Amino acid sequence: MRITIFVTALLMSTLTGIGMAADTTAGQITTAADEFLAAFAKAQSGEGFAVEYDSGSLDPRLSLATCDSPLEVSFSGDPWKTTQPSLQISCEGSRPWRMFLPVSVNITGDAMVAARPLGRGERLTPGALRTDTVVVNAIRRGAITSEDQLVGMEMRRGINAGTVFTPDLLLAPAAIERGDHVIISARSGNFSVNSRGKALASGGIGEQVLVENLSSSRTVRARVTAPGRVEIPM
Structure with missing residues (x-):
């Protein structure tokens, strides 16, 4: 899921003693990242997933050009396929810039796993499936979370009980057999x-x-x- 939010109040430029706007600081950028990740976590909690995140730390000496518009924050990749995504943080104001911030994100929720050992070519039935709680985005090939995506499919290869189902393990059954x-x-x-x-x-x-x-x-x-x-x- 790709979410873009605009961080406003926390990123308002402050005035210096001579009336000039201050540069965008590392602290403001980190706060923007935290606000974005908190919004992402809240959105996923509504879908039954728990999200833990860490935005890391930036060199406190970092200083970028003052942004006269709200900072934009988004994932630069798919957070459902890695626990180490990056955030793109950018300014689209009169002095535009962008940077990438590596973060840590764990998305925990129910995924479909094999209830027993399954053989190559076996047709999946509800009795062969169960749910288990896993870090979904640690399954690099994409964990399957819905039973409807599995029932009726065939196994591409054999797996052990407890193996998380991923798309590469499955074959769509033939709708037509040779000789039909x-x-x-x-x-x-x-x-x-x-x-x-x-x-x-x-x-x-x-x-x-x-x-x-x-x-x-x-x-x-x-x-x-x-x-x-x-x-x-x-």
């Missing part, structure tokens, strides 16, 4: 003609497979649109 009889739709706009055929290869929805048209004995390449149905352009 299928309906071939030849479509042009709203007009289509159907014929019967036989799949010469297995494929999932959206994939292209070779199909034999049983009426003409011609072999055509068609896109799988649903179980038992393929489509070719006219």
Whole structure:
């Protein structure tokens, strides 16, 4: 989730003794980062995730040009895929600048894990799944948090009980198996003609497979649109 907030009151420029605006300090930048991360944590708590963060520290001698507009803070990468993201902090005022601040973020919540050892090619059922509390963004390939994304999928390889499910472990089941009889739709706009055929290869929805048209004995390449149905352009 990408959040951008504008930090206002804490980043108002202060006047020096000679009436000139002070530079933007390390303390102001750190405060801006903390405010941003606090907002991110609050947003995720509403979705059932707990966020712990540390904005680190900057050299207190750091001083950047005075920003005459609110500082903008955002993640420079996806915080759901790393515990060490960076924040981009920028000024879009008359003297623009930007900098990157490494921070530490742990997002803890429920993810789907294997309830028992699973074998390669096994079709997933609700009984093979359970939830466990993990640091979600420490799973670099992306932890799956919804049972709906798993039921009916096939295992690409075997895993042990307790393994967190990630997209690379899964295969979409074939909608058509080699040798299946299928309906071939030849479509042009709203007009289509159907014929019967036989799949010469297995494929999932959206994939292209070779199909034999049983009426003409011609072999055509068609896109799988649903179980038992393929489509070719006219």
